[in-house]
Amino acid sequence: MSTLPDHGHELIPRPEHTPEALRAALAAVAPGRLAEMQATKDEAFAKAVEWQSVSPVQSWVLRWARDIEIARRPHLSARFERAQSGLEDEDPALAEQALRELTAVLDEAMKAVRG
Numbered sequence: 001m002s003t004l005p006d007h008g009h010e011l012i013p014r015p016e017h018t019p020e021a022l023r024a025a026l027a028a029v030a031p032g033r034l035a036e037m038q039a040t041k042d043e044a045f046a047k048a049v050e051w052q053s054v055s056p057v058q059s060w061v062l063r064w065a066r067d068i069e070i071a072r073r074p075h076l077s078a079r080f081e082r083a084q085s086g087l088e089d090e091d092p093a094l095a096e097q098a099l100r101e102l103t104a105v106l107d108e109a110m111k112a113v114r115g
Helices: 019-029 031-051 055-072 074-086 092-114
Strands: none
Touching: 019 031, 019 055, 031 055, 055 074, 055 092, 074 092
């Protein structure tokens, strides 16, 4: 287990970008999402065959690597949850602020998984 001084504790190491490694990581940090992961994997592979392109599979890998990145870092996960809950705020300025924070969290996670 490693730590990042500016992000705090990590629940698990960052997984490799393979379906097996991502599935194992998700099972550790968010097992309730395994069925969702499998459904989106099936969809991505079907599109890959239909489109004769690996881009749907690559997108699937990046999406789940990003979501796992958020889930494996409690500080980032807490920011994500707060931002999501703020999206429905009646005050448009607060909802907009929540949207900016959600975007920042997603961008930070994607930057981390892309290296």
